[in-house]
Amino acid sequence: MNENKPIRVLIAKIGCDIHERGPITLMTAFRDAGMEVIYTGRYATPERVVQTAMDEDVDIIALSDHTGSMPIIAESVMAELKKNDEMDIHVMAGGLILPSDIPALENMGVKGNYGPGTPLETIIKYTKSLVHPV
Amino acid sequence: MPKENVSLDRKFGHIVRTASQSHIELKPVYNSGDMNHLSYDNDIGDPGIYPYTRGIYPEMFRDRLWLKSFIVSYSTPEETNQAFREYIANGLTDLRILADLPTQCGIDPDHPAAWNSMMCGGVATYGIPTYERMLEGLPLENVVYEFAHMGISNFIYNYSMLVSIMENKGLDLNKLHGNGINDPIRAKLVYECPDFPTDIARRVYMDHIEYAVKKTPRWKPCVPNGVDPQQRGMDVPKELGGCLALATAMIQELKGRGITIDEYGPMVFALDAESDFFETIAKFRAARKMWAVIAKEKLGATHPKSMQLKIGIRTSGLSLQWQKPLNNAARVTLQILSCVLGGVNSIDASSIDEAIGLPSLEARVFNLDTQHIITHEANVPLVADPLGGSYFVEALTSRIEKETNQYLNEIEARGGIFECLESGYLHEVMEANRLKIQREKEEKKRLIVGVNAFQAEGEEGPVNKAIRDVAYRSPTIKDRENMVSEVIGFKAGRDRNAVKRTLKNIYMAAKSGENLNPPMIDAAKAGATIGEVVGIIRTGYGIPYDPFNQIQMPEMVKQIAGQGGNK
Amino acid sequence: MGWTSPEKLIELIESGNRRGLSRAISVVENQLEGHEPLLNYAFNKGGGASLTLGITGPPGVGKSTLASALIKKYRALKKTVGVIAVDPTSPYTGGAFLGDRVRMAEHGGDSGVYIRSIASRKSLGGLSEGTKRILYLYKAFGFDMIIIETVGVGQDEIDISIMADLTAVLLAPGAGDELQMSKAGIMEVADLFIINKSDRPEAEKTGHLLKSTLLTLAKEYQPPVINTIADQHVGIDAVIDAIQSIHRKRRENGIERYRQRIREEIRSAVAFRLNQEIRNAVDVMTDRVLSGDITPIHAASEICRKFKL
Numbered sequence A: 001m002n003e004n005k006p007i008r009v010l011i012a013k014i015g016c017d018i019h020e021r022g023p024i025t026l027m028t029a030f031r032d033a034g035m036e037v038i039y040t041g042r043y044a045t046p047e048r049v050v051q052t053a054m055d056e057d058v059d060i061i062a063l064s065d066h067t068g069s070m071p072i073i074a075e076s077v078m079a080e081l082k083k084n085d086e087m088d089i090h091v092m093a094g095g096l097i098l099p100s101d102i103p104a105l106e107n108m109g110v111k112g113n114y115g116p117g118t119p120l121e122t123i124i125k126y127t128k129s130l131v132h133p134v
Numbered sequence B: 001m002p003k004e005n006v007s008l009d010r011k012f013g014h015i016v017r018t019a020s021q022s023h024i025e026l027k028p029v030y031n032s033g034d035m036n037h038l039s040y041d042n043d044i045g046d047p048g049i050y051p052y053t054r055g056i057y058p059e060m061f062r063d064r065l066w067l068k069s070f071i072v073s074y075s076t077p078e079e080t081n082q083a084f085r086e087y088i089a090n091g092l093t094d095l096r097i098l099a100d101l102p103t104q105c106g107i108d109p110d111h112p113a114a115w116n117s118m119m120c121g122g123v124a125t126y127g128i129p130t131y132e133r134m135l136e137g138l139p140l141e142n143v144v145y146e147f148a149h150m151g152i153s154n155f156i157y158n159y160s161m162l163v164s165i166m167e168n169k170g171l172d173l174n175k176l177h178g179n180g181i182n183d184p185i186r187a188k189l190v191y192e193c194p195d196f197p198t199d200i201a202r203r204v205y206m207d208h209i210e211y212a213v214k215k216t217p218r219w220k221p222c223v224p225n226g227v228d229p230q231q232r233g234m235d236v237p238k239e240l241g242g243c244l245a246l247a248t249a250m251i252q253e254l255k256g257r258g259i260t261i262d263e264y265g266p267m268v269f270a271l272d273a274e275s276d277f278f279e280t281i282a283k284f285r286a287a288r289k290m291w292a293v294i295a296k297e298k299l300g301a302t303h304p305k306s307m308q309l310k311i312g313i314r315t316s317g318l319s320l321q322w323q324k325p326l327n328n329a330a331r332v333t334l335q336i337l338s339c340v341l342g343g344v345n346s347i348d349a350s351s352i353d354e355a356i357g358l359p360s361l362e363a364r365v366f367n368l369d370t371q372h373i374i375t376h377e378a379n380v381p382l383v384a385d386p387l388g389g390s391y392f393v394e395a396l397t398s399r400i401e402k403e404t405n406q407y408l409n410e411i412e413a414r415g416g417i418f419e420c421l422e423s424g425y426l427h428e429v430m431e432a433n434r435l436k437i438q439r440e441k442e443e444k445k446r447l448i449v450g451v452n453a454f455q456a457e458g459e460e461g462p463v464n465k466a467i468r469d470v471a472y473r474s475p476t477i478k479d480r481e482n483m484v485s486e487v488i489g490f491k492a493g494r495d496r497n498a499v500k501r502t503l504k505n506i507y508m509a510a511k512s513g514e515n516l517n518p519p520m521i522d523a524a525k526a527g528a529t530i531g532e533v534v535g536i537i538r539t540g541y542g543i544p545y546d547p548f549n550q551i552q553m554p555e556m557v558k559q560i561a562g563q564g565g566n567k
Numbered sequence C: 001m002g003w004t005s006p007e008k009l010i011e012l013i014e015s016g017n018r019r020g021l022s023r024a025i026s027v028v029e030n031q032l033e034g035h036e037p038l039l040n041y042a043f044n045k046g047g048g049a050s051l052t053l054g055i056t057g058p059p060g061v062g063k064s065t066l067a068s069a070l071i072k073k074y075r076a077l078k079k080t081v082g083v084i085a086v087d088p089t090s091p092y093t094g095g096a097f098l099g100d101r102v103r104m105a106e107h108g109g110d111s112g113v114y115i116r117s118i119a120s121r122k123s124l125g126g127l128s129e130g131t132k133r134i135l136y137l138y139k140a141f142g143f144d145m146i147i148i149e150t151v152g153v154g155q156d157e158i159d160i161s162i163m164a165d166l167t168a169v170l171l172a173p174g175a176g177d178e179l180q181m182s183k184a185g186i187m188e189v190a191d192l193f194i195i196n197k198s199d200r201p202e203a204e205k206t207g208h209l210l211k212s213t214l215l216t217l218a219k220e221y222q223p224p225v226i227n228t229i230a231d232q233h234v235g236i237d238a239v240i241d242a243i244q245s246i247h248r249k250r251r252e253n254g255i256e257r258y259r260q261r262i263r264e265e266i267r268s269a270v271a272f273r274l275n276q277e278i279r280n281a282v283d284v285m286t287d288r289v290l291s292g293d294i295t296p297i298h299a300a301s302e303i304c305r306k307f308k309l
């Protein structure tokens, strides 16, 4: 039965970043790929995001940011996950990710790290493989 | 065309769509029959003459070239000041200011929600010292300042800081020149800006407009914005219709406050220059005509100036691509060209590295040079409205006008633009079109070079690489920590009584309905911060002090509210 | 949180651990290993103290906003609140966008409020199945107040009204009134009508219209009609008062209603299983018909035979 369980994703926008077109496009794409998608809305905090992820029992948190601050954002989310002993929730990142920031993000355990213009299919395929490794 | 026939290699030579970007079906050829329903005098007219379809000045760009403006927004006041100086030295006199994202939301840098995006997207202009540092040594008269923030709180507050500084220096407020977007529809529809709920935003935006019209006649306190709704999904008739509907509502409400459209003067819109070349040109022509007609027929304008629409442009940031960024040079050039052919008044062109990070100065200069080349080498602006009379352009202009009018009727039938915002109708329309566009891209019925078609094989060349590698510096943890301590230090060092007294005046005005702008100017002078003035207005309305519901109201505000504003 | 045994999950729920509840919901919703012991535990524990309110109505009418306003009031009364927010599953892709939570964001940091967004997953046997199982867990967890939000589309309203102690139907002022009201079922399920968005024109008119439609019902069955402006927290106290008084009345004929609910719970659980079985059998038979093996008529009677019909 397990493989019938739809993948649940929380799309999170932390801080005051206002660029919503990316996460919204991703939301529709995830839904159309058969996933159950929850969105924090803009202006969320790391604590809220992790609490929501736990309450909603999601498989993945997808962080979206277009201010160039992903390492700072991801770090606070990872710390919050660790605090709650929830390290098996996957964390993905996308948006304005600077190539120079990717190693640091990968070190923290943040996956995907998709810059602008990544094809949606790439993101979806990878997301599925995270939850159902082949 | 059947999808199987669409080949996407470089030899591909077919056209995949027959409709414009806004889904207006186009014929292969237009002829005089397509203009039969138009009368030259009523629908088109010479430039400088009602209904201004062809432009608002008789000789258009020979009278004056369009203004070249840029958003100048770096992390610190000092960097921004330096950039302003460079731009002014390069002959630019139109400076667009943006605050960082937390400020735009109406909170201070020491607010916990500010941390993750602090100093991103602009300067943390939380209070008067930042403004003083940012504008240090710059002329305040006869330079055009523009505010492009999102939150309604920011326009009245930043304006108050500008006015405070000018008053402190004894400068002439009649010479304050510029504008602020101050568009409450955009603030909610596009940004869901947390500073104020719409009812408060509507009051604050009108208070500011009323005050500015009276005190600073060369400051346009409201510039209905179509750029951001368009980028979020609206098509051309809806972009334009939204602006026209807001402008109409605003002028009508202003009338209720005893100010006529003739006193308000020309209207200014901020419109988007998208990639669809002719549609964009036709949009500008239709916009001018439609506003002229509304101003005259519906709003009772008697002076020709108050029937004129000035168009400020922001070229489409969304059209710019991360893949093969060099191609963005072609996109921006075409967009600028459409603006010049469409007779706009100011152009803020996106720069070719904008899909990658904050624009570099070099990319900006490239934009400027593009505009110079169009002017001085290509000689495009020598003749006013050079496309006027083209069967196609006139037919398309008229078609856009028709569709926009239909949308305006729909808005009216649904109770007006604010009702359409509140009921979710605007969101629905915007989201439906956005989805449609997204599908078309996925199905390759809308080709974006380098993205879903004509992708380059193999490695990118050195030129593209160089554009991609522009250093983007996001503020470090240290920068942010410094900012927080700066604000805390500033708040501790102010004249507490003066801040409290001025905040209390805002609180009382919020409750009594008196205009909020005068006490706001006093508060800015006294050193009250953006977070505090937003909070006190909210408190006056009986809603939580903090837009994010995370922090307690400061002691000082508690005292003001506890006293119910009494002595 | 990795795989956790039902015993452990029960222990966590007993100790009021939200994460335990949240994982248990996934287990029962997806019928993962251990779901039966969990459900049995939850059913036996019962939830006599909880009050379950169903909120239903057309898309965008303000259900989530009203829920959020109610939560605020109940929290001020120190009551804990659990919300089940149901959004439709796309019939084409099986995916769903679960958007109600955004409207209740203000309660995100409150440890006395638990919100779970679920997809209706219609294809798996109707709204009632997943929601019902989750509701058992909510009751076992012991929330004082449970709110179930569903978009009202026919069957769902009836499902929700059987599961909930009482059901509020939300309507917006204006167009389509007659249509909405004459819609079969809605009058029977509503214990309470709420005209939300009463800041908009015609709110009063809609209220009168509705009341006059309700006159056809016997007086003791006429549900109250309340006007609210949910996003401005106007009219919320009236809603809460109405809930309390209806609930009090309800308890008087509680036994009959309880019996009806148990019947429905058994029925829907059986129907769910049957549906699955029948679907599989139909798939098999479809292949056989397509390969020219048998006719559709044969196929149907063979399935009926198999299920001893």
Ligand SMILES: Nc1nc2c(ncn2[C@@H]2O[C@H](COP(=O)(O)OP(=O)(O)OP(=O)(O)O)[C@@H](O)[C@H]2O)c(=O)[nH]1
Binding pocket: B422, B423, B424, C058, C059, C060, C061, C062, C063, C064, C065, C066, C099, C100, C103, C151, C196, C197, C198, C199, C200, C228, C229, C230, C231, C232
């Ligand atoms: N004018 C007005 N708007 C309201 C009121 N209540 C809610 N809204 C707005 O209506 C919109 C939809 O509200 P929701 O609470 O999401 O509605 P819903 O019924 O839960 O929607 P779905 O779950 O999508 O079916 C939001 O923009 C709310 O702010 C009200 O009383 N008056």
Ligand SMILES: [Mg+2]
Binding pocket: C063, C064, C065, C099, C100, C149
């Ligand atoms: Mg909802």
